[in-house]
Amino acid sequence: MTTERSTGPRPLRGADKAKPRRKQVLLRLHPHLYDALARWAGDELRSTNAQIEFLLRTALTEAGRHPTAPRVVPREIADRHGDTEPTMLRRRTG
Template identity: 65%
Template sequence: MDEPEAGKERGRKAVPLRIDPAVYQALAKWAADDLRSVNAQIEFLLRRALDDAGRMPAKVRPMRGPGRPPGGADSPS
């Protein structure tokens, strides 16, 4: 696996994923129940698995919580 040079990689990494349609549907329902997108649910589960295995890098920024971000168009003025 290629390691990025220090300070060169920014933003998010796009990764194509082939997944069984039934697994995707279950994941999509779970994501909706948790008010997350499917992408955010996958990242949440991968982070949890890394943490459980003791493999989470120390420099990883935490994910924001589920639901809409604060200060959106629906928030009261």
């Protein structure tokens, strides 16, 4: 009696349903830029990929474009309304 083996990866149990899969993106970088990112990642004990993702997430949040982060109203706008500190706003969903 022979047993058939699967040639593909085993499906994840439950985890695949809980989290959306990460997108894979081919990113072309100048070698000097990559080296600088890799050094910075090493200084912060991150992989280069995690460092790039961290920087992108930070930039999106600061620009008020991260889909899950609160948006900060710039100081100039807050000052016009008499607020002393920038205000956190939640994006509307749905």
